[in-house]
Each structure stands twice: as C-alpha cells, then as structure tokens.
Amino acid sequence: MTEQTEKDQGEQHQELMFSSVYTQERADRYFRKHQESLSRRLSDWREKQIARKVLKMAGNPRSVLDLPCGAGRFWPILAEDPERELLAADYSEAMLETARKFQPEELVRRFRIFQTSAFDIKLDDEAVEHVFCMRLMHHIGESADRLKILREFHRVTRDSVSLSLWVDGNYKGWRRRRLEAQRASGKKVFKRRFQDRFVQSPAVLEKEFDQAGFHVLGKVDFLPGYSQWRTYVLRKKERQT
Numbered sequence: 001m002t003e004q005t006e007k008d009q010g011e012q013h014q015e016l017m018f019s020s021v022y023t024q025e026r027a028d029r030y031f032r033k034h035q036e037s038l039s040r041r042l043s044d045w046r047e048k049q050i051a052r053k054v055l056k057m058a059g060n061p062r063s064v065l066d067l068p069c070g071a072g073r074f075w076p077i078l079a080e081d082p083e084r085e086l087l088a089a090d091y092s093e094a095m096l097e098t099a100r101k102f103q104p105e106e107l108v109r110r111f112r113i114f115q116t117s118a119f120d121i122k123l124d125d126e127a128v129e130h131v132f133c134m135r136l137m138h139h140i141g142e143s144a145d146r147l148k149i150l151r152e153f154h155r156v157t158r159d160s161v162s163l164s165l166w167v168d169g170n171y172k173g174w175r176r177r178r179l180e181a182q183r184a185s186g187k188k189v190f191k192r193r194f195q196d197r198f199v200q201s202p203a204v205l206e207k208e209f210d211q212a213g214f215h216v217l218g219k220v221d222f223l224p225g226y227s228q229w230r231t232y233v234l235r236k237k238e239r240q241t
C-alpha cells in the first residue's frame with residue numbers, strides 16, 4: 001500500500017501509509033511499549049538476544065546503520081562493541097526525538113543520527129559494513145516495495161544486512177493468514193484504515209533477497225514453530241567466499 005508524494009525539492013519519493021502514523025505522543029508510547037508487561041519484556045529480551053546473535057553471524061561488523069532505529073531500542077546492544085562506528089536513522093522525526101530524549105546521553109553521543117527513508121537512504125554507496133533493520137519489512141506488503149528497499153540496502157552496505165519480518169509456516173503465521181482470509185471474505189469486520197502488517201512465504205522472500213543481490217547467511221526464528229518473527233542475515237553475493 002504505497003502512495004507517491006512530492007518531496008520538498010519537487011522530486012518524487014515513496015511513502016508508505018504506515019510511515020506517517022508517529023506523532024510525538026505515539027513515538028513516546030512506542031518507547032514505553034516494550035517494557036509494559038511481562039510478555040513484552042520477555043519478547044524484548046529475546047529480540048535483543050537475537051540481535052547479538054545476528055551481529056555475530058555477520059562477523060561483528062565495524063560499522064552499523066540502525067534503520068529504522070525507532071526509539072533506539074537496540075542501541076545498547078549495538079554499542080556493546082566500543083570500537084563500532086554507529087549510525088541511526090528513521091523516517092519519523094518524532095521517533096528520533098524520542099530516542100534522543102529517553103536513551104542515556106552517553107549512548108546517544110555514540111550515534112550519528114539522521115532522518116531518512118529506507119527507500120532513499122541519505123548515505124553514499126557502501127557507507128557502512130552492515131544495515132540492521134528490525135521491524136520494518138513486515139510492514140511492506142508489496143514485493144516491488146520490498147525489492148526497492150533491499151536494493152537500497154545493497155547500495156549502502158559494503159557487506160551485510162540483518163532484517164526481521166513475518167514468515168508463514170508456523171502457528172501465528174497460520175492464524176494471521178486465516179484472519180486476513182476472513183477479512184477478505186467479509187466474515188470478520190474490523191475497524192482499520194489500512195493493512196499495515198503482512199506475513200510472507202519464506203520462498204518468496206528468499207527469491208527477493210536473491211534478486212536484490214544477496215545470499216542468505218543465516219536465519220533465526222523468535223520461537224520456532226510458534227512465532228511468525230524471523231530474522232535473516234544476508235550477505236552481498238559479490239562478497240561470497
């Protein structure tokens with residue numbers, strides 16, 4: 001679900017419907033959300049454990065772009081390597097403001113923070129060793145949009161990418177597919193402005209990674225067989241050994 005909007009300079013860029021939902025209040029709420037209940041704290045803990053794992057799989061990259069960084073949830077993990085060069089970006093200025101406001105000052109100072117879109121990253125080619133992309137791709141329903149983002153990651157990274165998204169072939173993915181089928185047939189009616197989260201088949205996704213110039217280095221499931229969350233680690237094909 002995309003729309004074309006005019007950039008200030010008059011050139012075209014792409015904006016997803018869900019990208020514009022973060023007011024300052026909503027961004028602040030997103031910061032608190034992952035600490036709200038025991039189940040959210042557990043899932044936050046597991047995601048951070050996975051983040052450490054995928055960084056290791058990618059060979060402990062020397063420089064990382066956290067995109068979208070949101071409220072800086074992964075900054076403490078990314079900064080565990082004191083030598084790592086750190087960049088963080090998000091489409092939403094409100095999210096960046098939340099991150100600056102709530103993350104510890106000395107941590108914020110480690111990051112070069114800037115506003116950008118994943119469709120058009122304001123960085124030179126091969127500017128970083130790794131693009132770390134958590135909880136963005138499951139919002140992208142169209143293959144053409146995912147490919148645009150993947151190709152932009154391929155341009156900006158020298159080596160690898162990690163990204164989390166939703167896959168089917170597990171209980172939660174099956175439930176989500178059933179729900180969408182019920183919505184489509186009109187059996188269930190929910191108030192929502194637009195669909196903003198999507199389950200994809202791993203075969204479809206892995207073909208897109210290949211088309212964008214990546215091979216799959218590894219994958220980690222949040223809770224195998226049950227959860228729809230999967231994190232992939234991709235490496236540029238030309239770097240394949």
Ligand SMILES: C[S@@+](CC[C@H](N)C(=O)[O-])C[C@H]1O[C@@H](n2cnc3c(N)ncnc32)[C@H](O)[C@@H]1O
Pocket residue numbers: 016018019022067068069070071072073074089090091092095116117118119133134135136
């Ligand atoms: C669910 S949050 C995830 C943030 C962070 N990675 C995390 O896991 O805590 C999704 C983020 O994507 C950002 N976003 C939406 N559209 C974007 C785009 N086109 N380019 C970059 N970031 C985008 C939103 O502003 C929001 O901060």
